[in-house]
Amino acid sequence: MKDKANHFPEKIFVSLEELLKMERYASQFARTSGKKRVKSILGGRHASSLRGRGLDFEEVRGYVKGDDIRNIDWKVTARTQKTHTRVFTEEKEKPVLIVVDQSQSMFFGSESYMKSVIAAQSAALVALKTLKEGDRVGGIVFADQGVDIVLPKRNRTNILKFFERIVIRNRELASPQTPGIDQALQEVFKKIKNTVTHDYLVVVISDFVRYSPEVLRFSAQIAQHNDMLMIKVSDPLEWRLPNQTIVIGDQKHQVDYEGKQMADKIKLRQQKDYDDFAAAMSKHRVPIVQLNTVDPLEVQLKEVYKRLVR
Known part of the structure; x- marks a missing residue:
């Protein structure tokens, strides 16, 4: 099915209407009280x-x-x-700042959804749930061509403004762009640090393919006085490359990709990078939730919710 107004296919791009529909799932992750508490944003206030x-x-x-x-x-x-x-x-009250990645690396999906779509839907669900619980919520949308900041407020108009920025950045992915350099994510974390004060919940939704020592340093500083939750979106093909000889690269660099041996090396490197990142986050008590591009978001979050509730 397509967005008839702009002809942007669903699962590849998002619309404002689609993001607002995530409200139907927000109520499924209702706040619990007493001894049955939730350790994350899914649990509410x-x-x-x-x-x-x-x-x-x-x-x-x-x-x-x-x-x-x-x-x-x-x-x-x-x-x-x-x-x-x-x-x-x-x-x-715990204000929530949602940071969502709509850069070029997110415009990828080998099966059902683009990573950028899952990220946008996740941001919408968290925002709508936070508003339903009565807390202030805002967000940062970052892309290769710029960053949009919507400061946390406790009203629906503010959420609509945030969603509109997500949709705009998401649809910009349809146009050829020059991928941003590694410093882009560093600049975003600087903006996070300058936006939040104390006792915020900062939810960062990205594929985290561009984390660096600077990103880890800023994360540690933010986590000192705030709660953080990382949501990593990945696609199965990123971990399961084909066993055949092909040439991959951009206009400036190319490399021969030779079957299983190279695939194994790439997979090991990706796993090591992620393990290092996860270890650094664990050191600062920052949990990581992993989402994929295969299953509908609401199905994945139900499983996450089951693991987080005790």
């Missing part, structure tokens, strides 16, 4: 443990010096012969 009254009950634990004596649970204390206190949770 941020909950912090506080000692107090009139809040949502969380748990009973052993009394610690400095705890409010009004929260002592006398029944548990009497039964165990050890002082116990009740702990409550209070919901705090």
